[in-house]
Amino acid sequence: MADELWREERDFWLAGVAEAVRKLDETCVMAFAPTGILSRRKVVERLGAVPRWQEISMTDRAVVETNEVCVLAYRATARRSGADAYRALCTTTWIRRDGDWRILQHQQTPV
Template sequence: MADELWREERDFWLAGSAEAARKLDDGCLMVFAPAGILTRRKVVESLGASPRWQEVTISDRASIETDELCVLAYRATARRAGAETYRALCTTTWIRRDGDWRIVQHQQTPV
């Protein structure tokens, strides 16, 4: 299961805003510095308002999982067009809802 979710995680970084939004659970919360704590609605708004990542490398992977929940922790190195390289420590919690995996939590700490 974790292998599938690592692919989903990478795809979330690189997907278009509509596709990325489909991966979010209705109760999703995300934490970004300096933006703060964002609800699903605010996350979807920000996905449409900012350029998506062109590439991402996920390293130092760790995960814990149950049948219905998986937490991914990792170091991300990402790039957008014309911007400096972004580096962060991240966690994402995926929950299984009606057979589909959805993001219920995501957090990034820039390093």
């Protein structure tokens, strides 16, 4: 299960907006410094307003999983076209809803 979710996590960073939005649970909440805490609605707005990432590296991976919930923790290095590398410590909580995995929570702490 964790291997599948690592692929989903990578796709969340790199996929188009519609695909990224499809992965969000209706109750999703995200926290970004300095942006703050965002509801699903605000996350969707922001995804449409910023360029998508071109590449992502996830290292120092850690996983906590049950049958219905999986938490991924990692160090991310991401790049957008023409921009410097972005580095952050991240966690994402995935929840199984009706057989599909959805993002319940995501947080990034820049390093």
